[in-house]
Amino acid sequence: MATQIEIKPISGALGAEIAGVSLADELSNEAFNKVHQAFLDHHVIFFRGQHDLTPEHHKAFGRRFGTLNVHPYVKGMADHPEIMEIIKEPEEKTNFGGGWHTDMSFLEEPALGSILHAIEVPPYGGDTLWANQHMAYETLSDGLKETLSGLTAIHSAKGEYGPKGQSALGRQSMETSAAPDAPEFEHPVVRTHPETGRKALYVNPAFTMRFKGWTRKESRPLLNYLFEHCQREEFTCRFRWEAGSVAFWDNRSTWHFALNDYQGHRRHMRRVTVDGDRPF
Numbered sequence: 001m002a003t004q005i006e007i008k009p010i011s012g013a014l015g016a017e018i019a020g021v022s023l024a025d026e027l028s029n030e031a032f033n034k035v036h037q038a039f040l041d042h043h044v045i046f047f048r049g050q051h052d053l054t055p056e057h058h059k060a061f062g063r064r065f066g067t068l069n070v071h072p073y074v075k076g077m078a079d080h081p082e083i084m085e086i087i088k089e090p091e092e093k094t095n096f097g098g099g100w101h102t103d104m105s106f107l108e109e110p111a112l113g114s115i116l117h118a119i120e121v122p123p124y125g126g127d128t129l130w131a132n133q134h135m136a137y138e139t140l141s142d143g144l145k146e147t148l149s150g151l152t153a154i155h156s157a158k159g160e161y162g163p164k165g166q167s168a169l170g171r172q173s174m175e176t177s178a179a180p181d182a183p184e185f186e187h188p189v190v191r192t193h194p195e196t197g198r199k200a201l202y203v204n205p206a207f208t209m210r211f212k213g214w215t216r217k218e219s220r221p222l223l224n225y226l227f228e229h230c231q232r233e234e235f236t237c238r239f240r241w242e243a244g245s246v247a248f249w250d251n252r253s254t255w256h257f258a259l260n261d262y263q264g265h266r267r268h269m270r271r272v273t274v275d276g277d278r279p280f
């Protein structure tokens with residue numbers, strides 16, 4: 001008899017753990033549909049005990065959702081350029097992803113989702129948090145929703161991945177840093193999820209520079225308000241990693257934050273990023 005797939009929410013805002021699935025096996029269409037629906041319903045899903053997941057399996061699971069991205073600034077594995085190695089060595093002080101963001105919003109077609117596999121975890125700390133951006137949108141006043149509905153924001157990697165950016169600072173895992181003239185792309189401030197039709201806020205502190213047609217100085221107060229609102233505790237969940245855990249999150253509807261509270265210990269993760277569509 002096939003193992004039952006169990007889906008258990010981990011917070012009131014988002015996130016669910018899925019039991020009864022081995023990502024090292026090719027999922028039947030029925031199992032895949034359940035996992036896909038859980039991803040859309042809960043925005044980030046977790047699988048524990050995936051010790052047998054090889055880089056090939058990891059990529060094959062990602063490819064069921066779309067094509068895979070090769071990150072422009074972070075090193076990939078030698079034989080698997082689509083798999084980023086997110087490693088913090090014991091002597092490194094800053095971590096990768098240590099601020100609220102959504103992946104790759106600096107691209108014209110930002111990421112659909114990211115699949116992170118824990119290879120080695122510190123003895124304590126190193127949790128990741130996610131925040132539900134549908135809730136962030138839905139809890140705004142009608143007046144602010146109306147103002148935001150007409151706004152477009154400019155996104156770029158030049159801050160976060162520039163030579164002085166949080167993700168670049170002295171990190172051994174960086175391939176290169178973003179040039180000062182790295183491209184800028186425009187995305188609507190409120191995007192519609194292409195699969196569910198739900199609206200979500202789509203700005204983030206790492207990559208959103210300003211509103212289109214506004215100066216940086218003019219944009220800052222409203223962006224700061226939104227950044228604070230988007231990370232309200234009641235919109236979040238927090239995941240405690242074990243070696244073999246996998247998280248798969250929807251970058252179209254969530255932010256995430258990798259906590260840097262395990263100085264002196266090693267943390268090693270592998271990430272596959274699934275390409276998405278142009279936000280509308």
Ligand code: SIN
Pocket residue numbers: 086096097098114116127128256257258259269271
């Ligand atoms: C990331 O931002 O993709 C990294 C998340 C983590 O390492 O927990």
